[in-house]
Amino acid sequence: MEAIDHGPKLGRIGAAAALALLLAAAFSPFAELRPNRIVRGESVGVMSSPAALAGLAAAAAAVALSSAASRRTTGGFLPLLPRILTRSSALALLAAPSLTARSLGMARASPGPGFWLAAGGLAIAWRSGAARRPLALALDLVAAASVVAMASAGGLDAFSPYAEFLAQGPRFWAELARHLALSLGAFLTAAAFAVPAAALAARGGPAGSLVTALAGAAQNVPSLALFGLLLPALAALADALPGLRAIGVSGIGPAPALVALTLYALLPMALSGAAGLRMVDPGVRDAAKGMGLSRRQVFRRVEFPLALPSFLSGARTALVQTIGTATVAALIGAGGMGYFVFQGLGQAAMDMVIVGVVPVVVMSALADRLMGAFQTRAEGYIR
Amino acid sequence: MEILRYEGAGKRYGSTWALRDFTLGVEEGTITALIGPSGSGKTTALRMANRMAEPDEGVIRYDGRALRSYRPEILRRSMGYVIQSVGLFPHWTVLQNVCAVPRLLGRRAREAEARADELLSLVGLEPALYRGRRPSELSGGEAQRVGVARALAADPPLLLMDEPFGAVDPLQRAKLQASFLDIQKRLKKTVLLVTHDLDEAVRLADRVVLMRGGVVVQEDTPARLLAEPSGDFARDFVGEERSLKRLARVAASSCARPPATALAGSDAPEADGSCDGPSLYWVIDGRGRPVGLVRPGGRAKPGEKAPPVLPLGATLKEVLALMLEDGPELVGLVDDEGAIRGELGLVDIARASSQAVVTGESR
Numbered sequence: 001m002e003a004i005d006h007g008p009k010l011g012r013i014g015a016a017a018a019l020a021l022l023l024a025a026a027f028s029p030f031a032e033l034r035p036n037r038i039v040r041g042e043s044v045g046v047m048s049s050p051a052a053l054a055g056l057a058a059a060a061a062a063v064a065l066s067s068a069a070s071r072r073t074t075g076g077f078l079p080l081l082p083r084i085l086t087r088s089s090a091l092a093l094l095a096a097p098s099l100t101a102r103s104l105g106m107a108r109a110s111p112g113p114g115f116w117l118a119a120g121g122l123a124i125a126w127r128s129g130a131a132r133r134p135l136a137l138a139l140d141l142v143a144a145a146s147v148v149a150m151a152s153a154g155g156l157d158a159f160s161p162y163a164e165f166l167a168q169g170p171r172f173w174a175e176l177a178r179h180l181a182l183s184l185g186a187f188l189t190a191a192a193f194a195v196p197a198a199a200l201a202a203r204g205g206p207a208g209s210l211v212t213a214l215a216g217a218a219q220n221v222p223s224l225a226l227f228g229l230l231l232p233a234l235a236a237l238a239d240a241l242p243g244l245r246a247i248g249v250s251g252i253g254p255a256p257a258l259v260a261l262t263l264y265a266l267l268p269m270a271l272s273g274a275a276g277l278r279m280v281d282p283g284v285r286d287a288a289k290g291m292g293l294s295r296r297q298v299f300r301r302v303e304f305p306l307a308l309p310s311f312l313s314g315a316r317t318a319l320v321q322t323i324g325t326a327t328v329a330a331l332i333g334a335g336g337m338g339y340f341v342f343q344g345l346g347q348a349a350m351d352m353v354i355v356g357v358v359p360v361v362v363m364s365a366l367a368d369r370l371m372g373a374f375q376t377r378a379e380g381y382i383r
Numbered sequence: 384m385e386i387l388r389y390e391g392a393g394k395r396y397g398s399t400w401a402l403r404d405f406t407l408g409v410e411e412g413t414i415t416a417l418i419g420p421s422g423s424g425k426t427t428a429l430r431m432a433n434r435m436a437e438p439d440e441g442v443i444r445y446d447g448r449a450l451r452s453y454r455p456e457i458l459r460r461s462m463g464y465v466i467q468s469v470g471l472f473p474h475w476t477v478l479q480n481v482c483a484v485p486r487l488l489g490r491r492a493r494e495a496e497a498r499a500d501e502l503l504s505l506v507g508l509e510p511a512l513y514r515g516r517r518p519s520e521l522s523g524g525e526a527q528r529v530g531v532a533r534a535l536a537a538d539p540p541l542l543l544m545d546e547p548f549g550a551v552d553p554l555q556r557a558k559l560q561a562s563f564l565d566i567q568k569r570l571k572k573t574v575l576l577v578t579h580d581l582d583e584a585v586r587l588a589d590r591v592v593l594m595r596g597g598v599v600v601q602e603d604t605p606a607r608l609l610a611e612p613s614g615d616f617a618r619d620f621v622g623e624e625r626s627l628k629r630l631a632r633v634a635a636s637s638c639a640r641p642p643a644t645a646l647a648g649s650d651a652p653e654a655d656g657s658c659d660g661p662s663l664y665w666v667i668d669g670r671g672r673p674v675g676l677v678r679p680g681g682r683a684k685p686g687e688k689a690p691p692v693l694p695l696g697a698t699l700k701e702v703l704a705l706m707l708e709d710g711p712e713l714v715g716l717v718d719d720e721g722a723i724r725g726e727l728g729l730v731d732i733a734r735a736s737s738q739a740v741v742t743g744e745s746r
Contacts, residue, residue, distance in 0.1 A: 281468070281470070281473075282468075283466060283467075283468030283469065283470040284468075284470045284471070284472060284473070285470075286435075286466060286468075286470055287464065287466055287468075287469070287470025287471070287472075287530075288470070288472070289435065289459075290433060290435055290459055290464035290466070290543075291459060291460070291464055291483060291484050291487070291533075292455075292456045292457070292458075292459035292460035292484060292487055293456070293487065294456050297487075301472075302472055305474050306473065306474060381474060
C-alpha cells in the first residue's frame with residue numbers, strides 16, 4: 001500500500017476559520033517598524049508590503065483549493081498544490097516585515113497582530129492537500145532549507161525576533177542544548193521507570209494502587225510548586241550526602257528540574273501502559289503461561305508487545321508535555337528556552353520571548369509527529 | 384500404563400472446595416473427558432495437571448513422578464494446552480504461534496518450521512496459505528485448528544484441552560471433532576479433555592468422568608454412562624434422549640448393508656414380490672458414484688438433486704439427522720472417491736440402537 005499523507009480533513013468549519021483569520025490579518029497592522037530596539041515605532045498594514053500580500057493570497061488560495069478538490073484524487077500535481085502554496089506563503093510572510101523595513105529605511109520590524117493572525121490561518125491550512133509521504137517530507141525540507149538560506153543571506157536581519165536571535169549568539173544554542181538535554185533526559189528516565197511502574201499498576205494490589213496514587217499526585221501539583229517542593233528536599237539531600245553535591249545535585253539547577261520533569265512524564269506513560277497491559281486478552285495470557293513461558297517471558301514476549309501502542313501513546317503525550325514544561329525549569333536556574341522567555345518578560349522585550357517560544361513549539365510539533373509515526377507503526381504490527 | 388494419576392487431589396478457594404478427593408488415572412493413548420455443569424471442578428482438575436492450579440491436598444503424579452518435583456515451566460512445555468478462547472498471540476503469525484513451544488525448548492528455527500508445516504496440514508490448514516497469516520485473519524474454527532497444531536508442536540505425550548471446541552458453531556464443532564479423532568487415530572496421544580457437552584464427551588472419549596460440585600459422580604466408558612447412569616444426577620445429566628446420544632458413538636459403516644445398485648442407463652431389476660427385496664436402487668455412474676435413486680423396474684437415470692450420502696466415517700446420529708432433515712428412506716455411505724459402499728434405512732438404525740443398549744457396545 002502506498003503511504004499517502006492526507007493530513008487532517010480541512011472541513012467547512014476549518015476552511016471558514018482559516019479564511020476569517022487571513023481576512024482579519026489583511027486589515028490588521030502587519031508589522032511595527034522601528035528605527036532601533038527601544039523606540040516605539042509605526043504600524044504598517046498588509047497593503048504596504050507586497051510580500052505579505054502575496055503570502056496572504058497564497059494561503060487563501062491553498063484553503064480554497066483544498067476545500068474544493070476531491071480528496072479521492074491523489075495522483076498528479078493538483079492535490080500537491082495546497083502544500084506548495086502554504087509553504088510558499090509561510091516564506092513570504094516571514095520575509096515580509098524585514099523587506100518592508102528595508103524598503104522604508106527602518107532598522108527593525110516586529111511582527112504585529114496581522115502577522116500572528118496570518119500565522120494562525122496558515123497553521124490551520126498547513127497539512128491540507130494530499131501528497132505521497134516522501135514527497136510531503138521533501139517539500140517540508142525544501143521549505144525549511146529556504147528559510148535557513150534566506151536567513152543566512154541576511155533576508156531576515158531586520159525582522160526583530162531574528163535580530164534578537166542573532167544578538168543572543170551562542171547563548172541560544174547553549175540554552176537549546178540544555179533544553180533538549182533536560183527534556184530528553186527526563187523523558188528517557190521516565191520511560192525506563194514507566195514499564196515496571198505500569199506492570200505494577202496493572203497488577204493491582206497495594207503496590208499498584210500506590211504507583212497510581214503517586215503518579216496522580218505528582219501530576220496534580222502545579223509544575224512551579226513541584227519545583228518549589230523539591231528545592232528544600234534536594235538541598236537537604238545534597239547537604240547530607242556530599243557525594244551527591246559533587247555530581248551537581250542541589251536545591252536549584254538542573255537536578256530538581258530533571259526530577260520534577262521525570263515525575264511529570266512518568267504519569268501518562270505508566271497509566272496508559274497499565275491500561276494497555278490490562279487490556280491484554282486473559283486467554284492469551286493463560287495460553288502463554290500454560291504453554292510454559294516463564295512469568296518474565298510472558299511479560300517480555302506477549303504482554304509488553306501487545307501493550308506497546310498504549311505505552312507509545314502515553315510516551316507521545318509525555319514527550320510533548322515535557323518539552324513544553326521544561327520551559328519553566330529556567331525559573332529554578334536550570335536554563336533552557338525558558339531563560340529567554342522569562343528574561344524577555346522581565347525586560348518587556350517580546351522579541352526575546354518569541355526567541356524562546358518558537359523553538360519549543362517547533363520541537364513539540366516534531367516530537368508529536370515522530371511519536372505519532374511510531375505509534376501508528378506499532379498499532380499496525382499488533383493487529 | 385497410567386501417564387497421569389490424581390490421588391485424592393483437592394483444591395479450596397476460601398472456605399469452599401472446588402475439588403475434593405479427586406482420584407483418577409489417565410491411561411496412555413486414551414482420551415479421558417471430564418464432564419459436568421459449571422462449578423463441578425472439572426477445569427480445576429485439568430489445570431492441576433500442568434500446575435496452573437496447585438492442589439491443597441492429595442498428590443498428582445506425572446510419568447510416575449510427583450508433579451511438585453517438576454519446575455512448572457518445564458512441565459508445561461511437555462504438555463499440549465488447548466483452551467476455549469484459543470489464546471493465539473495476536474502479534475505473531477500462525478507459523479510463529481505454532482513454533483512457540485519448540486523454540487522455547489531451543490529447537491532450531493528451520494526444524495520447528497518444518498514441523499509446524501506438517502502440523503498445519505495435519506489439522507487441515509494448507510501451510511502455504513496459512514503460515515503467514517495473523518490470528519485476526521482466521522475464522523473461529525481455523526483459529527482453533529491452529530491452537531491444536533500449536534499444542535502438538537513439541538510432540539508432547541499429554542494433551543490438556545479445556546472446552547477446546549466450545550467457542551465455535553455446532554457445524555464447525557462437529558467438523559473439528561471429526562478431524563481431531565482423525566488426528567488422534569494417527570498420533571495416539573494421551574488426552575485429558577474438559578467439556579460440558581455430553582455429545583462431545585460421548586463422541587471423543589474412551590472414558591468419561593462425570594463431576595458435580597467438586598466430586599466425581601461416575602467414571603465409566605461413554606456407552607456405560609449412557610446405558611447405566613448411576614443415581615439421579617447422572618440420569619438427569621445424561622437426559623431422556625440418551626439412546627439418541629449413544630448413536631453418536633456408533634459408526635454408520637458398522638451396521639450398513641451392501642448397497643443395491645443399478646448402472647445409469649440400464650433398467651433397475653423388477654421387484655420379486657418378497658418383502659426382503661430392495662425398495663430402492665442407487666443409480667451409479669461408471670465409477671460407482673451414486674447419482675440418483677430409482678424404484679425397482681424403473682429406468683436408472685441421474686436424479687434431479689444430489690442423492691442423500693454421507694462419508695464412510697459418519698456416525699449413526701448423523702445418518703439419523705440427515706433422514707429427519709431431508710426425509711430420504713435410505714442414506715448411502717461413500718468412500719473418499721465418492722463410490723457407494725453401503726446403505727442404511729431407519730430400520731438399521733433402530734436395530735443398532737437396541738443392540739448397543741444390550742451389549743453396552745462402543746465404536
